[in-house]
Amino acid sequence: MEKRKFEEESYGGEAPAQEAESPNPVQAVVPTTTRDKGKRRAVVATQIGSYFKERTTPRSQPTLKSVLASKEIVHKAKLGLAKWIVDAHIPFNAIQSLYFQPALDGVAVIGPGFKGPSYDEMRVHLLADLKREYQLLVEKYRSSWKSTGCTLMADGWTNQRQRTLINFLVYCYAGMSFVKTVDASDVIKTANALFNLFALVIEWVGPSNIVHVVTDNAANYVSAEKLIHEKYPNIFWSPCAAYIINLILKDIASIPHIVDIASRASKVTVFVYNHMILLSWLRKRKSWTKIVRPGVTRFATVFITLKSIYDHKEDMQSLMVDKYFTSHK
Template identity: 65%
Template sequence: MASKQAIHKANMAFARWCFDACIPFNAMRSPYFKPMVDAIGSIGVGYKAPSYNDMRVNLLRDCKKECQLFIDSYRSQWANCGCTIMGDGWTDQRQRTLINFLVYYPTGKSFVKSVDTSDILKDATNLCNLLMEIIEWVGPDNVVHLVTDNASNYVAARRLIHEKYDHIYWSPCAAHCLNLILKDIGKRDHVAELVSRASKVTIFVYNHIYILSWLRKRSGWKEIVRPGVTRFATTFITLKSIYDHKHDLQALVTNKYYTSHKLSKSPVGKTVTSIILDGEFWEECLFMVKIAAPIIRLLRVVDADEKPSLGYVYEGMIRIQKAIMAIFRNKSIMYGPYIKIIDERWDKHLR
């Protein structure tokens, strides 16, 4: 049994290596971390860590082979139960347009490959060819279902695939559909104006460290969520975040710390101050947060990986409509435009 001093010495050696290599602390939560430590401990004194060349050549090759054998072991399940091919399009930090292809089956899901489509015209023919390549790799007889985004080019590609394999059915991505509903709501004139005003407040706060440092000293302060590029839900999450900071922001613009500063007297400062002190702005924020809340709740359910969520979608859409009707006290003239947006997307993509 090692002494406390020896254990602490080993921990410090490990910590120095982590700090020097800038390894994030979350790495210790990896499922492979404890087996790695146990394997090293089982060898005992004299263990020599793999070299740089071993890691980038030999061990990388062996891990790739191990993964391939692991995936191959699932092929029998694909044949017995059938599987779903999922295509997930996204844009990375270098603005490359990528599509990840995955295979889903009862016991889990497997990543197949990622394709850079930045220089490819994403029309129905090319998308069909990409999906056909994955179908042929998995085995046409093993595939029963496709799930992709809801864009018209994917819909057209689905028709081409169905002409060749009439046993393969297509479903749109429920999360994408809900995002498009939020996008359509965000396009409404009064919502777009509200988001623009909220954005001015956020930009003003985060562009001036003088203001931000004061806010960060407030008890219970949390950073304001800023809108993302592709996820339309973040627009409404930002409105909720802004509303949660209502009292902090109002305390700022009425505090001598701010009013005595030249920023408060600048044109942009006066504009932001008027927005923060406008009671109607906060009422509209709360109103839109309430409308978007049931949609975002369902989006989180269908976008999670914990369990299959399709069974929640239909009931969830009914709950969304009932919640919006209740917000407007069942006055059809007021809730009508929002229900129309939901129905149009729902009829087009999920029904």
Template identity: 50%
Template sequence: MTSNLTPSSGQDSTTHSQSSRSKTDPAWEHVSEERYGNGRRALICLYCKSITKGGGIHRMKLHLAGVKGDIGPCKLVPPDVRFRMENSLQEFVNAKKATKEADEYRNPYGPNVSQFEGDMAEGEEEVQEMQSPMAASSGKRKKSTMDKYFAPRNTEGAQPSMRGVLAGKEATWRADMAIGRFFYDACIPTNAMNSFYFKPMLYLQLDAKKEVQLLVDSYRVIWAKVRCTIMGDSWTDNRQRTLINFLVYCPEGILFVKSVDASDIVKDATNLFQLFDEVIEWVGPLNVVHVVTDNAANYVAPGRLISQKHKHINWSPCAAHCLNLIFKDIGKIDHVAELVRRASKVTIFVYNHVALLSWLRKMEGWTEILRPGATRFATTFIALKSLHDHKHDLQALVTSKFFVDSRYSKDYKSQVAVSIILDNRFWNDCLIVVNLMSPLMRLLRIVDYDERPSMGYVYEGMYRCTTFTKVGHSNIEPNRIVFWM
């Protein structure tokens, strides 16, 4: 679209300097400039390639902000860029109203911070009094790196130019948003809000909320095009509260919708169906094609009710949750449960004696022994693998002169742990269980991966796990493998 634009050769250095000085507007980052004909300027949008001849950057800013005008709104501009352009236009309107004010303009942070800024001003006077005699005699102060964040002034005490005020506010807005994002991303404790300086930061939440709303709007466009999946994740926190997180998945990403405290409601089919139906109505029934929940009985019935009300929506259980329940059932088998119980005795023996743990940590390549989680049943087998990796270190410990001569070797519980550590049958059983569980562990990692869809791997993965279990370990003694059939 720019082939008819040719650079002008009649520009002099004065015109070039004026052009470079005028490019402080943030919209220039998203616009390219060309010259044509007798040196007239054409501005080109970097997103939709729209061209405007004549006029200034303000017209292109209206275009990027989505304001209907003689150019028309840009349909390809990213949400964050459109948000910045809207803020810049609003700041321009606010600054226009403040042109009659003199040296100082209204402080948006309130009177308390005005007093704080006054203290800073007094500190600056003290710093200026400590300048070198040469700087004082010349009347010039060395510029610091912070000077670029403040609006320039032509003369001492003069009102800042309109362009300078806008540039300074743009830089301030960037810094404020960076601080706000850090505050939210770092999960700073909420008691930090008791700080005297937290109140001035509250206005950042409005910008952050609007930014998130723009992101949600962009996701809604994707939902309407390719449809989406609603996921419900139920869990219990440390205070024994039952929480249900609702999320929406599409190829563009996962969006957290809300978290419901279901501690005070009966989690039957009717109540759970109402919770899911509210989320479906918020997303848009025509945008949803799939609902994923846990495999518990009280979640299976709401899945059927959803499919009855919305014929095009299918329900399926969470593959990761199903695999986790498989690990739970396998862990209840007598042979495996006894193996896990003996392994737990060894782990407790090591971590209950600081001197023994200190001796092990001096071993080359030592890593901590992993312990199973309370609700993540796959971690039971991860802990067995971790313990088996430390077999030789543990055997070296209980046969060392340090341990034999210590008081720990006389204790009954220690003797039980030592007998387990020196039992080769125990270690062989650990290796068998770990090898048999490794295909399921790999499949669990695949279905629990957030970066790409994993539904296509589930059935093939389960088939391979079954084949591996029945064929891959056919050389194991029959009494060792019978519990897998």
């Protein structure tokens, strides 16, 4: 009787007649001693944790303590976070991070007295733990490359120091992972040089795992991908869609009447932004937003600016006939 009573207390109810015959897989690994009761709770939590929403998710049941908290206390807590964000010059869009609310939940679970990580902890131990965690995530992605295949993507760009960099990324159904960045400033980007760079990454990912390679449509990349397909027949190549669209817009922007329209739009934009008095009048309009200035790096900027000026047509016309403009020197 004492043994059965002990088992009932361990399980929180009646003890099972025969644990080996239980169809529940959780019970098969549940400890039956008071010392291991914490392990039992952890096992059960992993099995049923997905059936319950977090208390911070929409339409979830809040805790009694959070309900009884006054508006002043809630506002003071938010004000403390706001002071830290402003003092540390953290962009406001950092609040939209997926890890922001879980971080607050972790602090709330510990309760009062929790002390944040120190500077040394952050730059040494915690940073190493984060690196290890993301390495495990990448390894998880790598395990799916063999079964689903993956796409190798190469993005070449030039930074502010005029260094030519090539980013290599791998995309699969499980997710996208960053592989490496290669500084190709001192490399003449011939077909053979690019082929050697791609071959190193392909060997690391696994030639049998890659089914698709996406790069720019430049002639040297096209020649390099032909060499890759000759060595790895299972790998196929296609140009980047964004790069193709950029080339299409470049050709459209070179049409004579489009060039004329873009030139006039540029003069309008320069005129408005060079006269702050007129710009201040336009900013008082309810429908006024900033005009996108033409850029030399993206051909789409020309068409975005034309669309923006067209949207501001009524505001511009109102300025031209207003006494504020006609009576100005």
